[in-house]
Amino acid sequence: MRMFKIKMIFRNLIKYYRTISIDKKFLAVSYIQIFIPIILIGVLSFRISSDLIFKKYVGYTSDVIKTARLRIVDKINELNSITQDILYQTELYNVLDKSMKNVDYYDDVASLTNKFRKIILGHHDVQSIGIFTKEKKLCIVDNTSKEVGLDEIVPYQISLEKVYDIAAKGNGKPVWCVALLKRDKESKVAVLITRCINNPQTLKFEGILAVMINTELFDKTFSELVAEKSQAIAVVGDNIFISTKGEMNKEKILKFMSQVKNKNGVVTYTSNEYIVNILPIKQVDWYIVTSIPVKVLFRDIDKLRMWLIVLCFLSFVITSAMSLMLSMDFLKPINAIVEATKRIRKGEYKTIENLDRKDELGILIDNFNSMVVKINHLINSIYKEQITRKEAELKVLQTQLNPHFLFNILESINWLAQLNGVSQISDVVIALSKLLEVNLKEEKFLTLEEEIKYITSYVSILKINFGEDNLKLEVDVDRKALKLRIPKLLIQPLVENSIFHGIRPKGFGKIFVGGYIWNDKLAIIVKDDGVGIPPEKLKGIRQDLEGDNEVFLEQEERSYTRIGLVNVVKRLKLIYGRDASFSIESLPQRGTTIKIEILLDALSRAVEESLQEFSGEGEEEDV
Structure with a gap:
């Protein structure tokens, strides 16, 4: 039944084609010969350009976030080394030992504070250093130029018990953690390095080292790498956005991050609104994320699309004019022959006026005129x-x-x-x-x-x-x-x-x-x-x-x-x-x-x- 309907449609199309005039057929053929290639070239060009721009963006973004990861990993290793240097200070163990024996350790704390202050002044990425036991804080040194320090965080927003639990996960190695601090009506992100302090001789736990990191180091890293204003980049840890440059849909980013299985390479997600690239940082279980709106990325493609539309329109106008000129040139002698044959059918045997043509149509008209003369x-x-x-x-x-x-x-x-x-x-x-x-x-x-x-x-x-x-x-x-x-x-x-x-x-x-x-x-x-x-x-x-x-x-x-x-x-x-x-x-x-x-x-x-x-x-x- 379906084949019969298709055959009937095909026959009707052929029947209709045979009923239309030659000028319409000529225009239809001209449009088909011109517009099909133009449309195919336009569509293919658009698709190829879109793919090239997308691949170029993904490649560029991959290089950017890989470079950012290298710099962040270098900072992580550098800051981990600082915590290791702190553990080499004898004053640290004197303070811990005397605090356990309830002996006055004021002089040792003063000496240790001076050393911590030198570390903070020498390393702008370190905002605050603190020594704690499970029950109390022993020594905290803050960068006075910063608003928030460890003395305002521990134990008021992060309990000593929680700090100990975080540090215990590392078994003596540094553990990075991210906390969201509430201050008045605003929220601020705090990045901490916690580490258990074990006695060098007995290897027994004696205290906790906490180093608060200045998050501006991530902002500096991103500002040096990202040139596109519309592109957003962020570093995320513990489902908290530590540092963000630009605007991005954080809920969708977190949803994409939960689906990341590849812990080594760049993972790309594409939606109708954004293109997101995610790169894990294995050392701290963080992620570097970039995001750019699709309309911004394909802004040049939209320009190309407009030019293609303009090109198609101009082609339509030019080809229509040329097709009309050519069809009129061909149809004028054909119509003259048709009208002459109609006159002959009515009994009027008149020749066709000279159209000054030397092509096949001119030869046909000459032969027709000769035939009419002979008939007369x-x-x-x-x-x-x-x-x-x-x-x-x-x-x-x-x-x-x-x-x-x-x-x-x-x-x-x-x-x-x-x-x-x-x-x-x-x-x-x-x-x-x-x-x-x-x-x-x-x-x-x-x-x-x-x-x-x-x-x-x-x-x-x-x-x-x-x-x-x-x-x-x-x-x-x-x-x-x-x-x-x-x-x-x-x-x-x-x-x-x-x-x-x-x-x-x-x-x-x-x-x-x-x-x-x-x-x-x-x-x-x-x-x-x-x-x-x-x-x-x-x-x-x-x-x-x-x-x-x-x-x-x-x-x-x-x-x-x-x-x-x-x-x-x-x-x-x-x-x-x-x-x-x-x-x-x-x-x-x-x-x-x-x-x-x-x-x-x-x-x-x-x-x-x-x-x-x-x-x-x-x-x-x-x-």
């Missing part, structure tokens, strides 16, 4: 000869009919006169005068209405011979058909055949004459309910009607059966050619039906030709 010559030289011969044949055919039917009429008058002198004789004479008036007219065509009146007069005369009740005539003609002009005495021979060869052997009967306009044709029907025609004889009649040779009948068949029909058919062929048809059907004891069909255009054309011939003959007589 043939028409002028042979036309009168053909008309004269045609007229002679028509007159011969008509003269073959007139003597016989006049003989029959005179026989009826003679029969009536021998019977007795009655008033009916005058009616017969009047009808006869009408018939003779029509026969003597020089007009070759009569209206169907005049032909019907002629047949009515003719049948009224024959009723005297047959009897009023034994011969009936029924007429049914369309009103529009009454004014159509047909050859004179075209129907009368058919009616006469029906009466004398169909009804007379039977003794009574009815003749039906019909005229109808149907399917741009005039249909004339003559039907009787007489004895009909035997099949063998009907076959012979049809053969005579189909042949073009003269019909020679035996003496016993000079009953006018075939000669009348053959004459009618030959007149139709001479006047209308293939625009007229003749058919005969008959059944023994059932009757005979004869049907003539003539195209309406052929009827009017034959009358016009007759008028032209008549006017031409008049002019010759005047000369």
Whole structure:
């Protein structure tokens, strides 16, 4: 069923294509040849450019965050080394030891504080250093230029127990942690390095070292690496954004981070709004994240798209103009040839004006003009000869009919006169005068209405011979058909055949004459309910009607059966050619039906030709 529908659609498309004019076909082909390559090139260029820009961005971003990771890892290692250096200070262990023994350790704390202060001053990335036990803080040194230090964090926002739990995870190694501090209505991120302090000799736990890192070191790292203002970069630890440059959707970033499985390479996520790159920092279990809006990244692609649209529009305008010019150049001579052929069909044999072309169309026009000249010559030289011969044949055919039917009429008058002198004789004479008036007219065509009146007069005369009740005539003609002009005495021979060869052997009967306009044709029907025609004889009649040779009948068949029909058919062929048809059907004891069909255009054309011939003959007589 689906294949059938597809075939029907394909056939309808082909049918529609064959109905449209050549100029539309030419434009359609031009558009297809130009726009398909342009669209394909545009789409491919757009896709390739988009992919190249995307790959270039991913590659550039990968290099940026890898460089940022290297610098952050270097800082991490450097700060881890500082915590290791702190563990080498003897004052540290003296303070821890004396605090455990509840001995005064003020001098040791002062010495240790001085060393911590030197470390802070020498390393701007260190914001605060503190020593704690599980129960209390022993020593804290802050960078006085910073707002927040360890003395404000521990144990007020991060308990000593929590600090110990974090440090214990490292088993003596440094552990990095991130905390979100609440200060008034604002939140601030704190990055701590915690480390358990074990006795060098006994390796037993004695305290906790906490170093608070200045988060500005991440901001400096990002500012040196990121040049694109629209690109955002951040370092994230413990699901907290430690440092962020630019705007990014933090909720979606955290969602993407939860899906990261590759702990080594760059992972890229693409959505309708953002392109996100994530790179893990294994040393501290952090992530470096970059994000850029898709519309910013593809800003150049949008420009390319606009240029492609403009290019397509300009191509449409230019190609339309060129296609119209070319189509007009091709169609002008083609239309000239088409119009000339239409004029020839109407009988106007005129040449095409010189279009000054030397191509194939010019050669075609020259050959067409040459053909028209030759046709004009043939028409002028042979036309009168053909008309004269045609007229002679028509007159011969008509003269073959007139003597016989006049003989029959005179026989009826003679029969009536021998019977007795009655008033009916005058009616017969009047009808006869009408018939003779029509026969003597020089007009070759009569209206169907005049032909019907002629047949009515003719049948009224024959009723005297047959009897009023034994011969009936029924007429049914369309009103529009009454004014159509047909050859004179075209129907009368058919009616006469029906009466004398169909009804007379039977003794009574009815003749039906019909005229109808149907399917741009005039249909004339003559039907009787007489004895009909035997099949063998009907076959012979049809053969005579189909042949073009003269019909020679035996003496016993000079009953006018075939000669009348053959004459009618030959007149139709001479006047209308293939625009007229003749058919005969008959059944023994059932009757005979004869049907003539003539195209309406052929009827009017034959009358016009007759008028032209008549006017031409008049002019010759005047000369």
